[in-house]
Amino acid sequence: MFESDLPESNLSDADLINDLQSHGMRLVDPRVGHEARRGGAGPSDHKAITIGETTVMVPVHTAPAFESPFLVEPPDAKGQSRVTRDGAEIAKVRFPTKPKFYDLTTADGVPYSQIATLHSRDVLATTVLQTCIRYESRKKTCQFCAIGQSLAAGRTIAHKTPAQLAEVAKAAVELDGVKHMVLTTGTPKGRDRGAAVMVESARAIKAAVDLPLQGQCEPPDDDIWHQRMKDAGIDALGMHLEAVTQEVRERIMPGKATVPLEKYMSSFEAAVKVFGRAQVSTYILAGLGDTREAILEMGQKLCDMGVYPFVVPFVPISGTPLESHPAPKPEFMASILRPLGEMIVRAGIRSEDIKAGCGKCGACSALSTYEKLKVSA
Template identity: 45%
Template structure:
């Protein structure tokens, strides 16, 4: 006799104005913070972003799955059964399909110098190529300046990546990833440099080289506000289609505690950079991460997201997840509750829908991929 089938659990303490939240968003939020019991080899290891989760396609059993990152958690109530179906406490979750994303073919190639393509760029989701063009950061030295969720230099120490990616090598990798694995967009981020460009110079070179090898490939670049805002224009001139300027929190106390080095850059300077980027790249081609779970009041987080939306910036709302090797993980800081994530995500998604802004319309980048956030599950 087969296992019992149940509908996805609601079971979350919603606010009165959120009772119409679709159940798929509730399930997506709970999966995002409680994770999945699955083969740890399916998990991405290390990196600059707020997540080193496993990459999956998640969706209706009768339809196409969307890119999704889920933590690999031994204590999660969610798991895959022998037939690959999603279960909660051993009971199959009705009409939900979860499919692991296979190892891409381009990982098996190397450059003429013997560098593995996998050390130069990684597959995110099923069709997004991502790379950190410089794997060191001026913020990553002493604890007094390091972002507490970040592990940008841990993967470098482990030997799983190259410190500086050469433009010609990234062009070679991108061409192979498009040809062999159907990659359709690319994300380039960087550790912050001491220069007035804050790393934009090398990003621009990498963008130009990749587009020469793969004309028309949409590329998002990610950077701190340059000291010279003209570098935002130069990134666009190099061919970047979108830009992420990530602040993580708009709350000054949270910034000082979680991103002490970046907190020395005033929010006003971020606003100048966002507005300059919107003027150059266009509305909804600029994004910033807002992390849920750093201690910021949820209502204030939503209000800040709405202010960003009003100036054409997409607030990519993502739950904080502990990453091995980070300062926060060493301190035992947990992920936010599923209820909090649902509350924030649902309200920000509604604001995005009202403004006519979808992550997919970013063309390239984290919001266009959408895997690390639950916003896309509610039309954001």
């Protein structure tokens, strides 16, 4: 039922990105590129590279990456780095340069890079609250998450104030041409599940700079929060399932699994009414135990609702309980992303239709590259 009949043409970039993201890459010189994703909420431990016109995030600090068959050489005089596999060159890539706003510090002495970071090439990202009710006990924590690590390492601050976010967002737009911004958060105690910090942050940022924003939080208790977030300046909303089968949810994220899947589905429905089709999305980590069929079945349901199913390969982050869990095989990822790309195109909710956020950025998955393949009739 989910077999893809995509033509084989144009598959090489999508498959190469998929292979790199599943295996990770070894760097001859680990200092090249900037640490775009280290610690923080959700997937982490990546570096950004640009292949042709596409910038993607590839794991570098993970166990599979240390064993990766892909070796990346330092940049040549033209700024290009050779990628080899078994000694043979398979691609040339570039590392985005360090953003200029990283050199700045707030009036109260906090480096801008501790308030927000550059993801991919033109996305500003921040974890507004670096603490989470799900992270307070190892029994409840999401096993893949590293939200406490960058805080413990002093690479970020626990709560980014609306004023700090506005200051950094303005600078990142002016100095580095940032095009959209992701605001994620650890889940606070209140029943709004993080929606209230989205509201106060978005209001301040939008007052300072015209920048499309994606908010990310758990489904708020009351659907009224969707409209409040929209009114405050959130353009797109992410509510992340991470896993789609209840057994996998309970094993991987015992705290978050107490929120029933039905709550996510009803919140998605309410959010699409407020934000519109394609402007609501969810992150699904493939490789944690959900079958291909379960992910594609959920993907179809979400597409029908107008919710963008952003499926990314699970990356085992060092220091988390899942650091030794294997990354998914590239063949497994491709067997999901190809048909999912078709579903998304057919539903008219492509990555490029999204106003802001992870789905629009797309750098953590090869999914958006598969969407660009010609869909068969």
